[in-house]
Structures are given as C-alpha cells and as structure tokens.
Amino acid sequence: MNRGGLQSHQTIRWAVAYGLFGAPRSGASIAFALAALSITGNPASGATALAAMTTAQLVGALPIARLGRGANSIAFFKVLLIIRTAALLACAAACGTGAPYAVFIAAAMAAGLVQGAAFGYLRDSANYLVVQSQMTRGLALGAFASDLTFLLTPILAASLGSLSASFSIAAIAILGAVPAMILPSAQNNGEPQAAKPRTKSLTPEVLLWLGCACASSAAISGIEVGAVSLAMGFNLQAGYGAIFTGTLCAASLVGSIGNGLLNRAYSKLQVAAMFLSIIIGTALILQNSFGLSILGCALVGICAPSLGIHYSLQLNRLVTPEMRAEVFSVLKISTSLGTILASATLGWTSVTLTLTASIWMLVCALGAILLKDFIVGRRLTKAPLSGGAGLATVPALAARRLSERNDH
The missing domain is CATH 1.20.1250.20 (MFS general substrate transporter like domains)
Known part of the structure; x- marks a missing residue:
C-alpha cells in the first residue's frame, strides 16, 4: 500500500511538473510584447524575441540532449531548467533596467537553447517515476496540466504586465522553475553496459x-x-x-x-x-x-x-x-x-x-x-x-x- 501510494504521489508530481514546464512559453507571447513595448515602444517587436527563442530551441534541442546521454535524466533536467530560469530572469532584468533590446533577445535565445532538450529529459523522467502500467494515465494528467497552464498563464502574464513588464517575465520564469523543485529524485533503472555498437x-x-x-x-x-x-x-x-x-x-x-x-x-x-x-x-x-x-x-x-x-x-x-x-x-x-x-x-x-x-x-x-x-x-x-x-x-x-x- 505504501509503495502504491508513493508511486501515485510521484505520478502526480511528474504531471504537475510537466504542466508547469510550459508556463514560460505559454506566457511569453504576452510578456515579451509588453517588454518590447517598454524597451522599444513597439509591442510587435516582441514577436522578434519570441521567434529568436523558438529558433534557438530548434537548433539546441538535439545537441544539448546528447550532452546528457548517460546522465541521470532528472538531475540533467534540473540543470537545464536552472539555466532556462536564469536566462528568463536576465530578460526581466534587461527589461527593468532599459538595456538594449539586443540584450533582451540574446537572453531569450539562451532560454530557448535549452528548452527542447529539457523537455526531452522531463518526458524521459516519467520512465523512472511513473509505473509502466499507469503511463497512459500519467501522460494524460500531464497533458491536462499542460492545457490548464496554456489557458491560465497568458492571463497571469497580462495581469502582472499591467504593473510591470519585467515583473510579468520574472513571474513566468519562476513558475516555470517549479518543476525543478517538485520533481522527485530517482535513479536511472538502466545498469552500466559494456561498449556496444551505436544504435540509430x-x-x-x-x-x-x-x-x-x-x-x-x-x-x-x-x-x-x-x-x-x-x-x-x-x-x-x-x-x-x-x-x-x-x-x-x-x-x-x-x-x-x-x-x-x-x-x-x-x-x-x-x-x-x-x-x-x-x-x-x-x-x-x-x-x-x-x-x-x-x-x-x-x-x-x-x-x-x-x-x-x-x-x-x-x-x-x-x-x-x-x-x-x-x-x-x-x-x-x-x-x-x-x-x-x-x-x-x-x-x-x-x-x-x-x-x-x-x-x-x-x-x-x-x-x-x-x-x-x-x-x-x-x-x-x-x-x-x-x-x-x-x-x-x-x-x-x-x-x-x-x-x-x-x-x-
């Protein structure tokens, strides 16, 4: 009973982490537009930062994911999430201090660079936290949490953005960092193996x-x-x-x-x-x-x-x-x-x-x-x-x- 309760608890924590992981991306369209309005006077410039962030995600996802091959999936995910959070907080600082917009875009690119790989390791961590017989349910809970995040985060970003654009970015950055705090630790189940031909x-x-x-x-x-x-x-x-x-x-x-x-x-x-x-x-x-x-x-x-x-x-x-x-x-x-x-x-x-x-x-x-x-x-x-x-x-x-x- 205790083992089953622990596994259920881990599944819920993973699902919540999966949902909150997308908070920065869900709120970025509004938060970045407000930041662009604050820095350049043109909210449409926020799309440039968002496009740069997305492009960096496409470029960095696979190379950075390969860097963590053989590492503990959860530990490596937390490292990547710390990097993303620091980059987003740098965006907030750039907005609050009136730094050149190029600095803001560079920080957004740094956040995007690790986002794709972080997603890969977050999804892989489900193999160590969710019982295989409950995997469909765990993924469904994660999808539900992700949809809720997609619905609510833009509202939060807009509400806080009415006070301060930098505050809005900082809020979604902190919200997106929550998965690193709530995701339980676990050992990879795989055992060290002898050298073998590389598989595609x-x-x-x-x-x-x-x-x-x-x-x-x-x-x-x-x-x-x-x-x-x-x-x-x-x-x-x-x-x-x-x-x-x-x-x-x-x-x-x-x-x-x-x-x-x-x-x-x-x-x-x-x-x-x-x-x-x-x-x-x-x-x-x-x-x-x-x-x-x-x-x-x-x-x-x-x-x-x-x-x-x-x-x-x-x-x-x-x-x-x-x-x-x-x-x-x-x-x-x-x-x-x-x-x-x-x-x-x-x-x-x-x-x-x-x-x-x-x-x-x-x-x-x-x-x-x-x-x-x-x-x-x-x-x-x-x-x-x-x-x-x-x-x-x-x-x-x-x-x-x-x-x-x-x-x-």
Missing part, C-alpha cells in the same frame, strides 16, 4: 511518428493562430476568436480526462479513427457555418491528447533507454516545426489555405501509418514456415503478433 535513434518508424506529431501540431496551431481570422470570416469582432480556441482547449481537457480514466493504449484501428476525426473536424471548420466550425474545433481538440500520448508511447517503445531523451527532444522540434509551418502559411496566405494544407499533411501521415502496418503484415504473412526451422518460427511469429497488439 531516428529509424524510419521513429521518423514516421515524428512526422505524425508535426502534422497534428500544424492542424492544432492552424486553428489557434487563425482563430481571429476565423471569427472575422463570420463578421464577428476579433475578440470572438477566443470562442474557437476556447472550444479547442475545453475539448482537449475533456480528452485528457478521458485518457486518464481509460488508462490504456490504443489499437491501430482506433488511432486511424482519431486521425480521421481530426481530418473531418478541420474540414468542418472550413465550412461556412459557425456551428459546424465549433463542432470541428471540438472534434480536433478531443482527439489531440490521445494522439499525442500515442506518439509519445510509440517513441518510448521504439528506442533504447539511453536514446529516449534525445528522441523526445526531437519530438519537441517536430511539434514546433508544425507550429512554425502553420504560422508561416497563415502569414503568407489565408486561414483557409493553412487549414487545407494541414488536412493534406494529416492525410499523408495517416496514409504512411496504414502503409507501414500493411508492409509489416505482409512480412509476417510471407515469413518462411518450411521444415524444422519453420516449426520453430511459428511460436516466434505468434509472440510478435501478440507483442504488436499489446504495443499498439
């Missing part, structure tokens, strides 16, 4: 799930970034764009709760059905009907957490323990690329073309999954079953089929 982390199947994550992120970001355009397309004021993002987030919260209650992995058929739901939901948003657009946002939002958890579980299964943090860092890159693609497409074209492009990305991702399953099925069917070797292979094939059903 980015195998074709890993790349497949990373591509799926990018496509899903592009669809979700297209709705979030294009919410104002959607509202204005219905002759509504820009502020009504919150209806679309609010519906998306509320449905996502419901989806996270559902995953936590079910606590089970999804089959191939269920994954395909969720992909189709997001595709249909995105298509409904493009219809000239306010009601159908809201329904589409709900469909996308309710399936998004389930797919995100599935991607995470598949990547965790496909790579060796020492490579997991790196692959999860690349997962962060993939989702960021999806957001960048959606934002860039919206800036260059329109919300209609942006969502249409995301639909085609999802269709290609679903097609790749189905093709992969078909090829694997064909290989199992055509396996040689002649003679004694064939008889010996039958139990192995049965075991592989059983393993695949359990994994998927």
Whole structure:
C-alpha cells in the first residue's frame, strides 16, 4: 500500500511538473510584447524575441540532449531548467533596467537553447517515476496540466504586465522553475553496459511518428493562430476568436480526462479513427457555418491528447533507454516545426489555405501509418514456415503478433 501510494504521489508530481514546464512559453507571447513595448515602444517587436527563442530551441534541442546521454535524466533536467530560469530572469532584468533590446533577445535565445532538450529529459523522467502500467494515465494528467497552464498563464502574464513588464517575465520564469523543485529524485533503472555498437535513434518508424506529431501540431496551431481570422470570416469582432480556441482547449481537457480514466493504449484501428476525426473536424471548420466550425474545433481538440500520448508511447517503445531523451527532444522540434509551418502559411496566405494544407499533411501521415502496418503484415504473412526451422518460427511469429497488439 505504501509503495502504491508513493508511486501515485510521484505520478502526480511528474504531471504537475510537466504542466508547469510550459508556463514560460505559454506566457511569453504576452510578456515579451509588453517588454518590447517598454524597451522599444513597439509591442510587435516582441514577436522578434519570441521567434529568436523558438529558433534557438530548434537548433539546441538535439545537441544539448546528447550532452546528457548517460546522465541521470532528472538531475540533467534540473540543470537545464536552472539555466532556462536564469536566462528568463536576465530578460526581466534587461527589461527593468532599459538595456538594449539586443540584450533582451540574446537572453531569450539562451532560454530557448535549452528548452527542447529539457523537455526531452522531463518526458524521459516519467520512465523512472511513473509505473509502466499507469503511463497512459500519467501522460494524460500531464497533458491536462499542460492545457490548464496554456489557458491560465497568458492571463497571469497580462495581469502582472499591467504593473510591470519585467515583473510579468520574472513571474513566468519562476513558475516555470517549479518543476525543478517538485520533481522527485530517482535513479536511472538502466545498469552500466559494456561498449556496444551505436544504435540509430531516428529509424524510419521513429521518423514516421515524428512526422505524425508535426502534422497534428500544424492542424492544432492552424486553428489557434487563425482563430481571429476565423471569427472575422463570420463578421464577428476579433475578440470572438477566443470562442474557437476556447472550444479547442475545453475539448482537449475533456480528452485528457478521458485518457486518464481509460488508462490504456490504443489499437491501430482506433488511432486511424482519431486521425480521421481530426481530418473531418478541420474540414468542418472550413465550412461556412459557425456551428459546424465549433463542432470541428471540438472534434480536433478531443482527439489531440490521445494522439499525442500515442506518439509519445510509440517513441518510448521504439528506442533504447539511453536514446529516449534525445528522441523526445526531437519530438519537441517536430511539434514546433508544425507550429512554425502553420504560422508561416497563415502569414503568407489565408486561414483557409493553412487549414487545407494541414488536412493534406494529416492525410499523408495517416496514409504512411496504414502503409507501414500493411508492409509489416505482409512480412509476417510471407515469413518462411518450411521444415524444422519453420516449426520453430511459428511460436516466434505468434509472440510478435501478440507483442504488436499489446504495443499498439
């Protein structure tokens, strides 16, 4: 009983840490805009600092993640989080002292440089803190906490920003540092191993799930970034764009709760059905009907957490323990690329073309999954079953089929 209570307590602490980790990124859009207004007099300059932070995240995620290979995941995560917090506090100091805006941007880049790798090690730490039988529930709780953070942090940043822009940045920096304080320590379960040939982390199947994550992120970001355009397309004021993002987030919260209650992995058929739901939901948003657009946002939002958890579980299964943090860092890159693609497409074209492009990305991702399953099925069917070797292979094939059903 005590052991079970301890494991449950660790799962909750990990989930809260996972949610609060995203606080700086969630509040940065408003906090940086207020800081830019304070330093340069132009709030639009905040986008420059945010873009620099995101670019640094893309560049630094994998190299920095590799630096921690073989280290304790939780300890290395805490080191990276201290660096990020110090960089964000430097941003607050630069804003408060009226330093050149280039100094502010440099500090934001330093914060972004370690963010992707920190995410990878935070996700990898779940393997040591969350019981494997409860992993889906733990990831669902983390997704729920992350959605709440995404909803509440901008409000906090705006409220504190009315007093002081530097105070707003300092607040989200401290909030983002909480995971380092509450995440329990744990020893890596892996034992020292003899030298062995280096294994590839980015195998074709890993790349497949990373591509799926990018496509899903592009669809979700297209709705979030294009919410104002959607509202204005219905002759509504820009502020009504919150209806679309609010519906998306509320449905996502419901989806996270559902995953936590079910606590089970999804089959191939269920994954395909969720992909189709997001595709249909995105298509409904493009219809000239306010009601159908809201329904589409709900469909996308309710399936998004389930797919995100599935991607995470598949990547965790496909790579060796020492490579997991790196692959999860690349997962962060993939989702960021999806957001960048959606934002860039919206800036260059329109919300209609942006969502249409995301639909085609999802269709290609679903097609790749189905093709992969078909090829694997064909290989199992055509396996040689002649003679004694064939008889010996039958139990192995049965075991592989059983393993695949359990994994998927």
